[in-house]
Amino acid sequence: MFNPLLxxxxxxxxxxxxxxxxxxxxxxxxxxxxxxxxIAWFGGAVLVQDTQLRRFRRTGISILAFTxxxxxxxxxxxxxxxxxxxxxMILLVMIAVITLxxxxxxxxxxxxxxxxxxxxxxxxxxxxxx
Amino acid sequence: xxxxxxxxxxxxxxxxxxVLAHHSFTMFDTTKQITITGTVTSFxxxxxxxxxxxxxxxxxxxxxxxxxxxGSPSILQQSGWKFSSLKKGDKTTLVINPLKTGLAxxxxxxxxxxxxxxxxxxxxxxxxx
Numbered sequence: 001m002f003n004p005l006l007x008x009x010x011x012x013x014x015x016x017x018x019x020x021x022x023x024x025x026x027x028x029x030x031x032x033x034x035x036x037x038x039i040a041w042f043g044g045a046v047l048v049q050d051t052q053l054r055r056f057r058r059t060g061i062s063i064l065a066f067t068x069x070x071x072x073x074x075x076x077x078x079x080x081x082x083x084x085x086x087x088x089m090i091l092l093v094m095i096a097v098i099t100l101x102x103x104x105x106x107x108x109x110x111x112x113x114x115x116x117x118x119x120x121x122x123x124x125x126x127x128x129x130x
Numbered sequence: 131x132x133x134x135x136x137x138x139x140x141x142x143x144x145x146x147x148x149v150l151a152h153h154s155f156t157m158f159d160t161t162k163q164i165t166i167t168g169t170v171t172s173f174x175x176x177x178x179x180x181x182x183x184x185x186x187x188x189x190x191x192x193x194x195x196x197x198x199x200x201g202s203p204s205i206l207q208q209s210g211w212k213f214s215s216l217k218k219g220d221k222t223t224l225v226i227n228p229l230k231t232g233l234a235x236x237x238x239x240x241x242x243x244x245x246x247x248x249x250x251x252x253x254x255x256x257x258x259x
Binding site: 022023024026074128 | 154175176177178202203204207213
């Protein structure tokens with residue numbers, strides 16, 4: 001059966017960027033550190049209800065997505081098979097759905113979203129171990 | 131009330147990101163040490179962990195493939211490793227902590243390179259640089 005995600009992971013695994021990223025001594029540690037910093041940046045900005053912070057949030061989530069993509073690229077096949085990585089991606093999809101739905105119960109949506117974000121971070125820690 | 135919930139969530143979030151990710155080494159039996167000698171099939175100089183893939187013949191001549199895990203390149207450099215320290219076809223002798231499962235894998239303690247040089251696996255494992 002054709003599996004587009006596995007096909008993508010296999011293709012990324014064979015790119016020269018995957019080798020460059022994973023064989024560089026400091027690329028992955030530095031990108032990982034920026035990723036964690038961006039979590040704090042973005043997390044801090046979402047906890048404060050202030051429209052002024054919108055650009056701040058956007059910058060944070062962009063850095064998260066960009067560094068996250070590079071980290072995935074550095075070991076695509078291992079992450080594809082990681083149960084915690086799968087859980088993290090499912091949680092992120094759920095957050096995206098909640099965020100894009102019309103805000104009928106704003107406070108409830110925010111509480112659920114925050115809980116899901118906590119789950120994302122916990123799952124991320126798990127990736128290191130399985 | 132609401133701010134207390136947020137405080138708890140923020141605390142959980144902070145506790146969840148203590149350090150950058152590496153998996154633990156609990157799958158290896160650190161009370162046991164074995165020595166294997168064989169031919170390197172590949173040397174993976176990669177983050178977050180590096181690997182020596184090696185074919186090891188037994189007394190009967192049957193070859194078994196072993197995957198030996200090491201620290202990150204930045205850790206290995208502290209023991210004098212380089213990306214070019216081993217290459218395919220090199221003969222090497224490795225002292226390892228084997229996998230608890232008994233499968234053909236382990237965590238490196240020291241490696242004897244073809245040059246005769248003995249390298250450890252980061253600070254505290256094997257000879258210092």
